[in-house]
Amino acid sequence: MDKVMITVPCYENIYPETLKCIWDLGMHEKEKRLIDFDFVRGYTVDRARNLCVHKAKEAEADYILFVDNDVTFKPEYLDMLLEHELPIAMGYYDHRPSDPNDKVLRTNLCKLGQTNYIEQITPDEIKEARDEGYELIQTKGGGLGFTLVDMDVFKMLKYPYFLFVNYGDGQSLSEDLFFCEQCARAGFDIFADTRCYCGHIFREVHGGVIDD
Numbered sequence: 001m002d003k004v005m006i007t008v009p010c011y012e013n014i015y016p017e018t019l020k021c022i023w024d025l026g027m028h029e030k031e032k033r034l035i036d037f038d039f040v041r042g043y044t045v046d047r048a049r050n051l052c053v054h055k056a057k058e059a060e061a062d063y064i065l066f067v068d069n070d071v072t073f074k075p076e077y078l079d080m081l082l083e084h085e086l087p088i089a090m091g092y093y094d095h096r097p098s099d100p101n102d103k104v105l106r107t108n109l110c111k112l113g114q115t116n117y118i119e120q121i122t123p124d125e126i127k128e129a130r131d132e133g134y135e136l137i138q139t140k141g142g143g144l145g146f147t148l149v150d151m152d153v154f155k156m157l158k159y160p161y162f163l164f165v166n167y168g169d170g171q172s173l174s175e176d177l178f179f180c181e182q183c184a185r186a187g188f189d190i191f192a193d194t195r196c197y198c199g200h201i202f203r204e205v206h207g208g209v210i211d212d
Contacts, residue, residue, distance in 0.1 A: 007055060066147045
């Protein structure tokens with residue numbers, strides 16, 4: 001029976017809506033697999049994510065499910081990600097625009113074929129893929145707000161797995177994209193499930209979830 005460690009890296013607190021989703025997930029999964037839950041609070045996000053992996057190792061988990069403190073989801077989304085048996089499988093959600101004047105809605109997923117992580121996949125593009133029958137799309141990486149990782153992946157990566165990199169010229173690489181870079185170098189492809197449309201709490205819940 002698979003053991004899944006659900007972890008939330010957060011600087012402050014977990015939103016009640018997110019905690020309710022985690023509770024519902026535990027109730028949904030308790031007859032199917034072992035579920036454990038922990039969170040790391042009060043650290044920078046990169047250090048918190050590394051500590052989350054440490055906790056998952058201590059718990060001898062088979063998988064770690066990263067859930068951001070402001071993401072909501074349906075309990076069956078974990079089943080959907082697990083059924084693919086992939087090293088890294090992601091859900092998706094609406095992304096906070098860096099420019100408040102930008103009206104184009106984008107997701108946390110970054111498009112393949114770029115040297116950086118600037119161009120993001122839109123919800124319409126994911127919907128189009130889903131309507132064409134694609135449950136999975138490959139992505140360069142992106143935000144890890146709802147991401148399932150096989151713990152064997154970390155055996156192939158160097159520590160730290162997550163690191164915020166500041167290049168000193170105004171450019172930086174966030175800790176989740178640093179992880180995606182490491183995975184790519186180790187030969188791991190990253191996929192997102194087009195059915196797993198999560199909500200994202202800005203001041204209200206944006207996006208997800210998909211109803212059948």
